[in-house]
Amino acid sequence: MVRLGFVFSMIATITVSTSALAQSSSVQTAVDDNLLELETAVDEAGATPIASIDHSRLAKAEGVEMPASRVLIFSDPEINTPVLEENVRAGLDLPFRVLSFDQDGRPQIVYTDSQFIKVRHDLNNTQALNSFQSKLLEVLKDSDAAPAPTNGLNTNYGIIELRSQLSVTEEVKRLRATVMEQNDTVWFGEIDFATEASLLGVELPDTVLLLFGGPAPGGVAMAGFPAIGLDAFCQKLLVYAHEEGGSVVIFNDIAALAELHYGSSAEPHHGLNKRLTATFRTAIE
Template sequence: MLRFFFVLSMITTASVSTSGLAQSSSVQTAVDKNFLELETAVVEAGATPIASIDHARLAKAEGVEMPASRVLIFSDPEINTPILEENVRAGLDLPFRVLSFDQDDRPQIAYTDSQFLKVRHGLNDTQALNTFESKLLEVLNGLDAAPAPTSELFADYGVIELRSQRSVPEAVERLSTAVMGQDDTVWFGEIDFATEASQQGVALPDTVLLLFGGPAPGGVAMAGFPAIGLDAFCQKLLVYANEEGGSVVIFNDIAALAELHYGSSAEPHHGLNKRLTSTFRTAIE
């Protein structure tokens, strides 16, 4: 079962009085143009849009300024399932995601490729990885895009893990309630990978991906590190069943992702890690 919606922000226009702001406006226009091309390509490729998130405009609505950044998350269960069958933890980096963003006043496009999944999750199914990459490149065709860095990546890099005796349905319910009990959080969607796999004739353990974000704290964390919008701001929380009947919860270490993309991290990244870990641990105790 899939539940999703698009988070859209109104695009406003305003007069610009300085060359710096004019340049920023020009980059925002380019970021928007690239993003709209991506949305069109996703539909043409037959994939399912999951979430369209405008980091910068959502942050600005909360009084936080950051570079232009928009992430598109889209899915194809037939492609996801063979990857999850080999390692369900790969669901933390599924489904597809592409980021259109401003890096130092230059519009760029970044994406998570099959090599990232292979290294981070120890995948060996070449056919499944090639199919993932082919669909991704079909969407990116004609666009100047670069994959997320993998030179410093290793197995389980930047994965924070918590364990609970609660079942997956109970853990998901409690985590969702805890997340949305915070007044600075926006819900982006939920994907039940196990149900999607069953429709492909594949049995997976209960596996659910939760998508949410905090525009204000996320905007602060991304202000000098916009590329982490590929994995942060829309926080991905994967919950899957363990062999004892309980559940495992994994999510991204935001500081580790900043270091992967930029070679350094900042206090807001570590602060968010502490907040998220505390919130999730309390929810599933």
């Protein structure tokens, strides 16, 4: 004989599970719809799509569950170049990035705005910053979006730096090969900022941005911190020529970005920092 209490408990459990599943599906749909609208807006604004990365589905394919999270990366060399003329290190936060994601069951949109790059890279070219913000808001005009937090942000916040004796071309080649030797890594592309600038008649130091990521470790790191998919994932590795020779390699401190967005960090963030630093050192040394 089955107890009625047990039956009611089972029914309640199934109802709650079904409701949670429906909510999750609804939020995923909203995240997807927001991303599709942003892609259309990018096209209408005349910007160039660079990468559209579905963090959560890539992670799920590797057996890792995380909230819905999709980042859109798009570019405009005419906007990038004046910013880079003042400080090539700003390339770590270029080109434009917008994240559509699920935060505690609520679809949200967050983006990297001009204030973020101004503070992090000590920029003072008001015209360049205004052009950056204007183009970004042109894309976001119909979106309920919020800028990335800047409370606690300061110059060079959360940037890990390594030095190489190799030229940018040689170092990029070694880094690309070393990164892709990792069997859990996906390559998303690279941007040669100096070449783009030269087409506009502007000379920049050799500066290249590499874009890649590990869906499984990234998914673990984002599981309770989905907003860091804006800055920390995919991985962005900037290589630029040092004025005294050789090159400089900079990348994001994942734990620092988690603390910026959420006020705390977790072991996977620190573990990934160690892994990335060790991997890049291999390519440099």
